Amino acid sequence: MNPLLRDDDALFAALLERWAAGDFTRSDEETLHRLLANDPFRREAWKGFVALPAEAHAEVLERIKQQLAGQPHWRYTSWLPLRWIAAAIVLLLLGALYWWWTTPRINLDKTALTTPAPSAEEPNERPTALKIETSKQLSTSHAPVERVPSSNHVSKLPIPLVKDTESYALAREHVMADASVSEVPRETAQTEVQKHLLQVRTSQPEASPLDSQQVGGENQEVRYLRNTPPAFSEKYRNPAISAKPLDNQRRKEMYALREAEPRRNAALAKENLAQERTVVAQSSLICPADGWPNFIEHLKQAALFQRDTTPDSLLLRVRIQQNGFPVLLGIEPEVRPAERHRLQQILQRHRWMPADTSDVIRLILIKSTRGQ
C-alpha cells in the first residue's frame, strides 16, 4: 500500500472525527475537501457523515472503537477441517457397524474343549487324560464320544496346521468327511476327530517333521493322516501300518503332502461348505417367476445357514405385492439379522407370482456330508 495513501486515510479519519466531535474548522474543511478528490471511498464516507449532520457521530464512533478494542485476543480457527474429521469419524463408525452387522460369525460356543492345565510339576508335558466334548453336530451324526483313552496321550505338542477358529471349524468338517468315507470303524473316526480338534486348538511353535517323528507312536500317525487325501489316508489308517516306524519313502511322501497342504485344505473346506447343506424350498401358493431352481441356486451361492445351530427347516412368511415384489414378513424360527437380511435380498432378486398373495415358503435345510 502506498504510504502516502495510508497517511491521507489516517488524516481523513482524524478530520472526520474532528468534524463529528465539533472541533472542525475551516482549515480542516479545506484539507478534507482536498482529500476527497478522486477517492470514492472517502467521498462516500464523507457523504454519509454530512447526510446526517445532527446526529451524535462522535459517540457512535467512540462506542464502535470501544467494542473493537474490547474484542478478546482470540485466535480464529476454521471449523471446516473439524467438520470433515467429524464426518469421517461418523462414516467410519457407520461402516464398522455395517460390517459388524453383516459379517457372519462362527459360533463355537457349542463346542467345548476342556483340557486340564499343565501342572507345575510337568510344565512341558501334555496331560495324560483329556476330556473332550464334541459339537452338537458331531454328537447327532455319530456315536456319542466318550472320554479319550489314556493311551492317546500326546507327549509332544502337535503342529497347528489350521490356526484360526474359522479354519478350525472347516478342518473339523474335513476330518469328519474323511472318516465317513473310509471303512474305519466309527469309534476310530471319533478318536481321530478328537485328536484333530486337540491339535487344532493347540497353538504351539511348529516342530520339524523329524522332531515329530522322534516322538513316534500312534499320535504321530494320526497327525499325518489328517494331512492326507482320503484315498491316501486309507492306507495309513491301518493300525498295523501306522505302528511301524516311518521309512524314507513314506517320509518323502509326507513332505510332499505337507507342502501341498494349505491349498488342498482350502479346496476341501470350500467343497465341504458347498455340499454341507442341501436346500429344498416348498410353497403351496407362490413360486418365483423364473422357477424354484434359480432361487435355490441363489440360496446355495449365498452359503447361508452353515452354522451348526441352524435349524433343519425355516418358514418364511412372504407377501407378494401387486408388482410381484416379495416382502419378507417373518422367519420362524428366528435367524440372525445378517442372515435375515441376506435372505430378504435373495427373495427380492426374483419376481414372484401370483401377485397380491401371502404364503409361507418352507426351506428345508438337509444336512449332508460328502459321501452321504
Next chain:
Amino acid sequence: MPRFFRIKAESTLSDEELLAYYRRTSEVHYLTLLYERYVTMVYGVCLNILRDVHAAEDAVMSIYEELVHKVQTHQIEAFRGWLYVLARNYCLMELRRQKRVSIDYQAPEKMAYHDAVASGEEFELIQDYADTHHLQQCLQKLSDKQRLCIIQFYWENKSYREIALEMSEDIGKIRSYIQNGRRNLRLCMEKNRP
C-alpha cells in the same frame, strides 16, 4: 515484550503486513488493528447507504465479524479497496433485507443534506465570491442562524464547538445550519451569477 512497545511496532506495519500476520497466526488482534484504520470511513459509507446511525453502527460491527472469516478465505490484493467494496455490498444487502427504499431515493426532508455533499466546489464559490456584492446579497437572504454560523465558520475560523457554545446550540444543529446555509448560498449565487 511490553505491550506498549509491541503496539507501537504494530502501528507502523502496513495493511498488507498486518493482513499477512493475521493470516499466518489467525490472531484477530492484527485484524482489529487493521480495521480500526478504516472504521470511521466504513461507518461513513454505511451511514450514506443506510441513513440510520444505529443501523450503521451495527453494520460496522457485522462487517468486522465477516472480515474475520473472509480475510482467511479470500485472495486480497489491496485491502483498502476490497474493504470498501465489502462494506458497500454488505450495507446494500442489509438495506435490501430490510426492504427499505432504494438508495437512490432521498426523502424530501433529507434533500438538503443530499445536496450539501457537493464537495469543495461550493467551498471554492465562497472563497471566490467572498468579497463580492453578490455574496453579500445572498448572505442576507439566509436565515439568521444559518448566516451567523456561515460567517463564524468561514470568516472567523471558529470550530463547530465554539460556534455551538456561542450560540448555545447543539453541535449537530450547528453542522446542519452550516450545511444548509452553504447549500442555499450556492444556489443563490449560481442564480445571480453574471
